[in-house]
Amino acid sequence: MSVLVKEASPVPGEHELRVNDFNINVATANGSGSQTSNNILIRTLFKMGIPVTGKNLFPSNIQGLPTWYTVRLSKDGYLARREGIEVVVCMNAATVAEDMQNVMPGGIILYDDSLPVAARRKDVTYFPMPVKELVKEADLPFNLRDYVANMVYVGFLAYLLELDCDQVRAALEWNFEGRPKPIALNHDMVLSAYNWAAANVINNQPYRARAMTGFNEDKILVDGNTAAALGALYNGVNLVSWYPITPSSSVAEAVIKYGPQLRRDPDTGKATYAVVQAEDELAAIGMAIGAGWAGARAMTATSGPGISLMSEFVGLAYFTETPTVIWDIQRMGPSTGLPTRTSQGDILSVYYLSHGDTRHIVLFPASPAECFEFAGTAFDLAERLQTPVFVLSDLDLGMNYWISDKFEYPKKEMDRGKVLSVEDLDRWGAKWGRYLDVDNDGIPYRTLPGTPHKLAAYFARGTGHNEYSGYSERPEDWENNLARLTKKFDTARELVPPPIIEEVEGAEIGIISLGSNDAAVQEARDRLSAAGFAASYLRVRALPITQSIRDFLAKYDRIYVVENNFDGQLEKILVNAHPSAAPKMEKVTKCDGLPLSARWITDSILSHLA
Amino acid sequence: MDKATKAVAPARSPKTNSLGLEKNEYRGRPSTLCKGCGHDSISQRIINATWELGIDQTQVIKLSGIGCSSKTPTYFLGQSHGFNGVHGRMPSVATGAVIANRTLTAIGVSGDGDSVSIGIGQFKHVMRRNVPMTYIVENNGVYGLTKGQFSATADQGQVLRHAGVNDLAPLDVCLEALATNATFVARSFAEAMPNRSKRYSKPRSTIAASPCWTSSAPVSPSTTDSVDQELCLRQRAPDLLQELNFIPSYEEIEIDEYDDEAKSNCMTARGSSSSWMRTTTRPISWRPIAS
Numbered sequence: 066m067s068v069l070v071k072e073a074s075p076v077p078g079e080h081e082l083r084v085n086d087f088n089i090n091v092a093t094a095n096g097s098g099s100q101t102s103n104n105i106l107i108r109t110l111f112k113m114g115i116p117v118t119g120k121n122l123f124p125s126n127i128q129g130l131p132t133w134y135t136v137r138l139s140k141d142g143y144l145a146r147r148e149g150i151e152v153v154v155c156m157n158a159a160t161v162a163e164d165m166q167n168v169m170p171g172g173i174i175l176y177d178d179s180l181p182v183a184a185r186r187k188d189v190t191y192f193p194m195p196v197k198e199l200v201k202e203a204d205l206p207f208n209l210r211d212y213v214a215n216m217v218y219v220g221f222l223a224y225l226l227e228l229d230c231d232q233v234r235a236a237l238e239w240n241f242e243g244r245p246k247p248i249a250l251n252h253d254m255v256l257s258a259y260n261w262a263a264a265n266v267i268n269n270q271p272y273r274a275r276a277m278t279g280f281n282e283d284k285i286l287v288d289g290n291t292a293a294a295l296g297a298l299y300n301g302v303n304l305v306s307w308y309p310i311t312p313s314s315s316v317a318e319a320v321i322k323y324g325p326q327l328r329r330d331p332d333t334g335k336a337t338y339a340v341v342q343a344e345d346e347l348a349a350i351g352m353a354i355g356a357g358w359a360g361a362r363a364m365t366a367t368s369g370p371g372i373s374l375m376s377e378f379v380g381l382a383y384f385t386e387t388p389t390v391i392w393d394i395q396r397m398g399p400s401t402g403l404p405t406r407t408s409q410g411d412i413l414s415v416y417y418l419s420h421g422d423t424r425h426i427v428l429f430p431a432s433p434a435e436c437f438e439f440a441g442t443a444f445d446l447a448e449r450l451q452t453p454v455f456v457l458s459d460l461d462l463g464m465n466y467w468i469s470d471k472f473e474y475p476k477k478e479m480d481r482g483k484v485l486s487v488e489d490l491d492r493w494g495a496k497w498g499r500y501l502d503v504d505n506d507g508i509p510y511r512t513l514p515g516t517p518h519k520l521a522a523y524f525a526r527g528t529g530h531n532e533y534s535g536y537s538e539r540p541e542d543w544e545n546n547l548a549r550l551t552k553k554f555d556t557a558r559e560l561v562p563p564p565i566i567e568e569v570e571g572a573e574i575g576i577i578s579l580g581s582n583d584a585a586v587q588e589a590r591d592r593l594s595a596a597g598f599a600a601s602y603l604r605v606r607a608l609p610i611t612q613s614i615r616d617f618l619a620k621y622d623r624i625y626v627v628e629n630n631f632d633g634q635l636e637k638i639l640v641n642a643h644p645s646a647a648p649k650m651e652k653v654t655k656c657d658g659l660p661l662s663a664r665w666i667t668d669s670i671l672s673h674l675a
Numbered sequence: 676m677d678k679a680t681k682a683v684a685p686a687r688s689p690k691t692n693s694l695g696l697e698k699n700e701y702r703g704r705p706s707t708l709c710k711g712c713g714h715d716s717i718s719q720r721i722i723n724a725t726w727e728l729g730i731d732q733t734q735v736i737k738l739s740g741i742g743c744s745s746k747t748p749t750y751f752l753g754q755s756h757g758f759n760g761v762h763g764r765m766p767s768v769a770t771g772a773v774i775a776n777r778t779l780t781a782i783g784v785s786g787d788g789d790s791v792s793i794g795i796g797q798f799k800h801v802m803r804r805n806v807p808m809t810y811i812v813e814n815n816g817v818y819g820l821t822k823g824q825f826s827a828t829a830d831q832g833q834v835l836r837h838a839g840v841n842d843l844a845p846l847d848v849c850l851e852a853l854a855t856n857a858t859f860v861a862r863s864f865a866e867a868m869p870n871r872s873k874r875y876s877k878p879r880s881t882i883a884a885s886p887c888w889t890s891s892a893p894v895s896p897s898t899t900d901s902v903d904q905e906l907c908l909r910q911r912a913p914d915l916l917q918e919l920n921f922i923p924s925y926e927e928i929e930i931d932e933y934d935d936e937a938k939s940n941c942m943t944a945r946g947s948s949s950s951w952m953r954t955t956t957r958p959i960s961w962r963p964i965a966s
Contacts (some may be wrong), residue, residue: 303774303775304771304774304775306767306770306771339774341770341774343767343800344796344797344800345796347764347767347797348764348766348767348770348796348797348800349767350767351760351761351764351766351767351768351770351771351797352767352768352770352771352774353771354760354768354771355738355758355767355768355769355770355771355772355773355774355775356771356772356774356775357771357775358756358758358768358771358772358775359736359771359772359773359775359776359779360775360776361771361774361775361776363771363775377761378760378761378764381760381761385758512756513756513776514736514755514756514772514776514779515733515734515736515756515776515778515779516733517731517733517734518733519732519733519754521733521754521756522732522733522753522754522755522756522757523756523757524748524749524756524757524758524759525756525757525758525759526757526758526759527759527760527761528759535704536749
């Protein structure tokens with residue numbers, strides 16, 4: 066505990082400080098409890114008013130493999146991933162050499178002083194942390210030592226970056242939901258590290274986190290999966306049937322967590338919803354379809370491999386015209402891929418999921434607030450259109466914390482679609498046919514099982530059927546049915562969330578993107594604009610393609626379709642929908658497991674323009 | 676033998692049931708299965724039982740998977756909602772439906788291919804969850820619709836025209852159900868399923884043997900689990916045609932109906948022991964997991 070920074074450079078003056086505009090990378094071993102420390106860190110920064118994002122780069126492993134948590138502070142309010150590390154915290158022996166090497170010149174390195182330090186760079190500043198000694202001093206129960214040890218770097222960062230210590234304390238209280246014992250235990254460790262650093266370390270480095278205003282007011286810090294679960298609970302979900310798969314499990318788990326507070330019958334105290342962990346994804350979607358057929362709002366949440374397994378059942382729901390909602394929190398594919406890395410690689414497979422002529426409604430939320438909103442939109446569309454509705458989120462949006470607008474309590478009544486009552490059936494008599502297109506919008510009327518009327522029953526089947534749901538092999542019945550389903554899909558174009566279009570006067574280039582790329586695209590537009598290329602921007606929020614998207618495609622001379630997959634899957638759908646725009650469309654795609662960065666998008670587009 | 680082939684009409688049928696409905700109102704569309712198929716007998720028994728019990732059809736849901744047996748819900752209870760799912764996955768659809776509306780009476784109809792080959796997983800899990808439904812497996816040990824492949828209940832050593840010899844030991848679907856703590860398991864012969872069972876009032880599964888005359892007939896009976904099929908086949912298909920594209924018509928096999936539960940409990944399709952296998956005592960406690 067005696068060796069400090071020997072050749073301390075002078076303490077920087079105020080004008081030399083770099084405030085609220087740098088990246089912190091925390092390198093730990095998976096399963097060491099660092100997630101808690103990282104959550105404390107990001108929540109503290111958020112509560113200080115600083116625009117901040119956290120990206121958890123974790124391995125598909127329970128314990129031991131390296132994991133990184135990158136926090137970006139951006140005084141300008143940019144929330145996308147940014148390359149480059151200015152502040153690194155090294156807690157993992159397996160990666161310490163590499164982690165130290167990756168710091169930008171002028172950066173700082175905090176490290177557990179028991180780690181083998183491979184090299185000493187001249188262009189960075191080192192801050193050894195006596196982690197073992199401080200933990201030993203704290204005299205903690207043996208089984209908690211490694212866990213609480215991660216609070217040491219929180220204390221060190223609090224001192225070096227000048228974090229608001231009251232907010233650190235508040236973040237601990239939030240994280241441990243007010244439980245005094247773990248709050249005290251962890252807070253003591255933070256304080257002891259802070260005090261040790263204050264007494265022994267000269268803060269001669271330039272990075273500072275300073276409280277600010279103008280960005281985080283009225284915002285919340287939340288992950289997309291929690292938002293999705295809350296949205297479902299607020300929009301009348303009756304059944305969540307699911308099978309555990311990263312990165313979607315936390316959708317169902319958040320329903321389990323928040324459901325008891327939000328969805329108990331005040332009279333009986335009983336839950337007004339059910340959660341079933343199914344034996345596999347086939348059963349999960351089967352249950353959701355059975356419940357949707359019987360009149361419930363049912364959903365499942367999964368990821369790529371689960372989508373593949375659900376394929377046959379989704380075709381059945383499409384063809385029987387049964388409402389159901391499927392959340393796909395995308396991860397890397399093909400195959401098992403990288404289960405803990407993000408991607409947008411399921412767009413095409415989900416759009417056309419299942420054999421035969423099928424296509425589906427797909428929603429693309431870009432933020433937690435939109436996850437919350439689309440949870441309700443998806444149910445409304447599924448019941449209005451009597452069809453499966455997919456919501457495509459991804460690991461980055463679903464599992465990482467985002468600064469988000471507060472969730473808006475649903476203002477609209479739920480749309481339960483065209484469901485016939487006993488009175489309707491009395492009135493309609495034998496004229497009712499399950500698949501009759503009465504309103505010329507392709508959407509037939511349905512009845513729910515249990516409707517006490519002798520004409521209510523129909524037979525839902527995946528086999529060929531006529532307008533009265535009878536089995537049919539007649540060629541004209543088959544063609545009529547597919548033609549009506551196509552008409553229904555055209556009706557859907559008018560009902561799905563329209564794209565968000567931001568047009569710039571005089572812009573010659575247009576950017577089209579979707580989902581969680583939004584923050585990076587917005588930042589890239591600022592960079593492009595600074596380079597002299599103003600870009601209009603259309604964010605696709607749903608499939609099928611709407612007329613406004615076709616108009617945008619027609620309008621711009623150069624269109625860049627930005628996606629986090631390899632093949633340019635959205636671009637393929639756009640080309641298909643609007644072939645004449647194909648020559649002026651360029652895919653801007655990357656698929657390496659990381660969220661897109663603004664710099665990469667900007668450089669890619671500039672290289673096309675050059 | 677005489678007894679087995681002679682149709683004995685039940686003398687007890689009143690014209691209308693407690694709801695004032697005639698039995699005809701419990702029928703469905705005409706069957707498209709082969710003439711004499713045991714599956715049709717089971718459908719008839721479902722019609723009889725639901726009519727006799729005075730069940731309101733509008734409060735019944737019929738669920739099935741894929742295969743000959745899974746076609747049958749069209750042929751009974753025409754005023755009940757039906758859902759014909761995907762192969763082997765009827766149980767999950769049923770689970771979702773009864774969670775959505777817990778007042779409905781659910782009848783699932785499946786076969787040995789649907790429940791034991793492709794669908795053994797969902798079969799086991801629906802029992803494990805104690806989903807309140809009647810689950811009928813119409814077991815003939817063979818794939819009928821695809822014409823003559825072995826299912827997982829076919830006997831070891833059995834021979835079929837195209838499939839050859841079955842080298843694998845069968846799964847006993849009743850044992851599978853019992854091993855998963857099903858609350859009620861019974862085994863019967865298609866034509867012998869008792870009418871007056873209260874089987875629709877409680878969650879339970881019924882495994883009914885229903886030999887396939889068509890797809891298993893050419894060489895040998897497909898499964899002893901279904902009955903002593905050889906006996907039946909000798910009786911019904913003495914010429915054992917070696918053609919799969921010719922389907923001879925048969926008369927439905929009828930055996931005496933038993934008047935009460937006590938007798939039906941002793942009824943046997945194989946001439947040896949009880950066909951109602953066992954009722955487990957696990958209490959029925961169905962509730963949403965999250966409550």
